[in-house]
Amino acid sequence: MKVGIDILDVVRMEKFVQNEHFLEKYFTEYEIAYVSRTRRTTQSLAGIYSAKEAFLKALGIGIGGGIALNEIEVRHEKTGKPYISVTSSKANIVLKSMGIESIEMNISHTDEVCTAVCILKTVDEK
Numbered sequence: 488m489k490v491g492i493d494i495l496d497v498v499r500m501e502k503f504v505q506n507e508h509f510l511e512k513y514f515t516e517y518e519i520a521y522v523s524r525t526r527r528t529t530q531s532l533a534g535i536y537s538a539k540e541a542f543l544k545a546l547g548i549g550i551g552g553g554i555a556l557n558e559i560e561v562r563h564e565k566t567g568k569p570y571i572s573v574t575s576s577k578a579n580i581v582l583k584s585m586g587i588e589s590i591e592m593n594i595s596h597t598d599e600v601c602t603a604v605c606i607l608k609t610v611d612e613k
Contacts, residue, residue, distance in 0.1 A: 488606060488607065488608055489546065489547065489585075489587075489606070490545055490604070490606050490607075491540075491541040491543065491544030491604070491605045491607075492544065492603070492604050493538075493541040493603050494537065494602045495533050495536060495537045495540075495601050495602070496600060497529055497530055497533045497596065497597075497599055497600060498599065500533040501529050504528055504529050511557075513539075513557055514532070514556070514557060515557055515560045515574060517562065518535050518560060518561060521563065530596045530598065530601060533596065533601045534561075534594040534595075534596050534601045534603065535561040535569075536556075537603040538571070538592055538594050538605065539556050539559045540603070541592070541604055541605040542559055542571050542592070542605045543559075544605070545605040545606065546585065553577070553581065554578045554581060555575075557574075558577065558578045559571060559572075560572040560573075560574050561594075568593075569592050569593065570590070571590045571605070585607075585609065586610045586611060587607050587609060589607070589608045590606075590608075591606040591607075591608075592604070
């Protein structure tokens with residue numbers, strides 16, 4: 488099992504909400520559309536960013552470790568539960584080489600702070 492956690496001050500994300508270049512560099516079209524439909528756009532954007540960082544930390548590579556943030560997509564089930572969808576073949580190769588069988592994700596935030604936790608289970612775990 489591999490675990491990653493990230494915490495982020497929401498205020499850091501406020502200045503980026505309207506920055507189209509930033510959004511396209513770090514977020515997918517789905518994520519941008521998702522946060523634009525929420526009442527708490529900045530908190531949602533911060534939560535998604537934090538989830539991506541937690542995922543990369545769980546992989547042990549972090550940002551700049553070979554998988555771009557826009558190659559990872561945070562989606563939501565009908566219940567609102569977030570999950571990671573890997574959108575590039577490069578990222579899928581990394582997951583496969585590490586024996587990752589499942590990804591669990593959770594995001595929580597207040598008006599000021601958000602946090603995300605990612606747990607990766609490998610094929611050899613029961």
